[in-house]
Amino acid sequence: MFQGVDWQVGDLQGAWQVDSPEAADIASGQGLTEVTSMELSLRQYRPDRNPPQAVPASCRVYWEIGGKDGKTLYIDAASGEFLGWK
Helix, strand or coil: CCCCCCCCCCCCCCCCCCCHHHHHHHHHHCCCCCEEEEEEEECCCECCECCCCCCCCCCCEEEEEEECCCCEEEEECCCCCEEEEC
């Protein structure tokens, strides 16, 4: 099933500190009025799936939060820093 897949295992202990209620509060503070999706994502190192440009290379775990208006915002899950919109 997973033949030819290259797994990269990193030490992510402590990388995720901002839980979903905090992330939702941060999103609300950025003007997102209604959350329709929340996804906690690990940074991918595959050429066919990279994080959006709003997520810097130094960010290993991030929240991707979608709103009813179709906008998506990104939050660093370790620091709670707002990273930007898509």
